[in-house]
Amino acid sequence: MRRILLLALGSFALGLDAYVMAGLLPVVAGDLQVSASAAGQMVTVFTLCYALAAPVFATVLAGRPARVILSLALAVFTLANALSALSTSLTMLLIARAIAGIGAGIYSPLAAATAAALAPAERRGRGLAIVMGGMSIGTVVGVPVGVLLAHHISWRGTLWLVTALGLIALLGAATSLPGLAASPPPALKERIGVLANRRVAPIALVSFLGGIASLGLYTYLASFLSDSAGLSDPTGYLWAWGIGGVVGSLCVGPLVDRTKKAYGIATVLFALLVVSEAVLPGVATTHWGLILPLVVWGASGWALQVPQQHELIAAEPEHSSVAISLNSSAVYLGSATGSALGGLALASGVAPSGLPYCTALIAVVGLVLHVTLVRWGRKRPVPVRQAAPVTDVEAKACA
Incomplete structure (x- = not known):
């Protein structure tokens, strides 16, 4: 269990690092004397490299012990965060964030797979939950804490905290993990064959649009709150979004298992995402009126x-x-795309207060595709290919 907790610590650092910069966006932009739209690309390059690193480097590093790969990934991640904290220009910061995203993208799926291998068969689900829960907690709880810390010591101090967490996880991985062999990655032909499935592609596309609408908007939440509500400290509202994310993450799994209606639940969640984002600008001036839509947005998005x-x-x-690894990449590609599109919108003159309308529209497109293409795809027969069956543990480890 101690080894799994060390893996979870690394995941916590990854989750914190992935989105804490969204809460620090106005502070970083002011310190580096750049626009909010330009500073927002910090999140874009991190999540883009995160999404692309796993499939690319999994092939390059195949055959090496998991301890070596995890230690290498954490070393890259930690050094990149130290470089981020020392950055004196936006260019330097973007390069550092891209490198940190590569380290995170290599670490995350392998950490889950390693946790599954370390845990006894009857506790593998718990081991996976601990590691993956570390990342979600780092995102939905660690981010507000990181923003609160930044208001007391600076945004660089928050990145030094992430660096320290990464270093502790690195030392633990290098000294405590056994020499387990990393599983070979799926062949490129297999990946392409899955993506070509007419049932899989629409679901992945909908996940991509969901990533744009939810995580993409989160990048500019601090800027939205400052512009629409005059709030200089977004911490409490980040907590509202994060609490919603925790509740949504914990409750949806048992609900799907009990009802066996994954498609219908996804439909309702998409509709809630649309409504919660669309009402944000209208209730922003009331301050307290922001809490409920932020909670619903966080819950439905996660x-x-x-x-x-x-x-x-x-x-x-x-x-x-x-298929699940493709879905994960689609979500983070959506996050990167949403951050980039949000920056372009701000650069073209769209006020931060109007961004929720844009993302709500994208969510509407996702909902329409969900109730048309995905629904039609569900009526198609499941394709049968010659391949070894994948266990539930392997599927969860690649999520």
């Missing part, structure tokens, strides 16, 4: 991917690990 994963497993039961 919960949405669970029924999406269930749908993917049903669509590709013989290649579920590959």
Whole structure:
């Protein structure tokens, strides 16, 4: 269990690092004397490299012990965060954030797989939950704490905290983990075959749009609160979003298991995402009126991917690990795309207070595709290919 907790600590640092810069956006922009739209690309490059690193480097590093790969990933992640804290220009900061994203993208899926291998068979689900829970807690709880810390010591201090957490996780991984062999990555042909499945592609596309609408907007939440509500300290409102995310993440799994209606639950969650984002500008001036839509937005955005994963497993039961990894990449690519599009919108003259309308519209497009393309795809027969069946543990480890 101690080894799994060390893996979870690394995941916590990753989750904190992935989105804490969103809460620090106005502070970083002011310190580096750049626009909020330019500073927002910190999140774009991190999440883009995060999404692309796993499939690329999994092939390059195949065959090496998991301890070596995890230690290397944490070393890259930690050094990149130290470089981020020392950055004196936006260019230097963007390069550092891209490198940190590569380290995070290599670490995350392998940490989950290693936790599954370390845990006894009867406790593998718990081991996976601990590691993956570390990342979600780092995002939805650690981010407000990081923002609060930054208001007392500076945004660089928050990044030094992430650096310290990464260093502790690195030392633990290098000295405590056994020499387990990393599983070979799926062949490129297998990945392409899954993506070409007419049932899988629409689900992945919907997840991509969900990532744009939810995580993409979160990048500019601090800027939205400052522009629409005159709030200089977004900490309490980040807590509201984060608490919603925790509740949504914890509740949706049992709900899907009990009802067996993953598609219907995803439909409701998408609708809630649309409504919660669309009402944000209208209630911003009341301050307290922001709490409920932020909670609903956080809950629906984080919960949405669970029924999406269930749908993917049903669509590709013989290649579920590959399908779910594609879904994960789609979500983070959506986050990167949302951050980039938000920056372009701000640079073109759109006020931060208007961004929720834009993302709500994207969520509407996702909802329409969900009730049309995905619904039609569900009526198609499940394709049968010659491949070894994938266990539930392997599927969860690649989520």
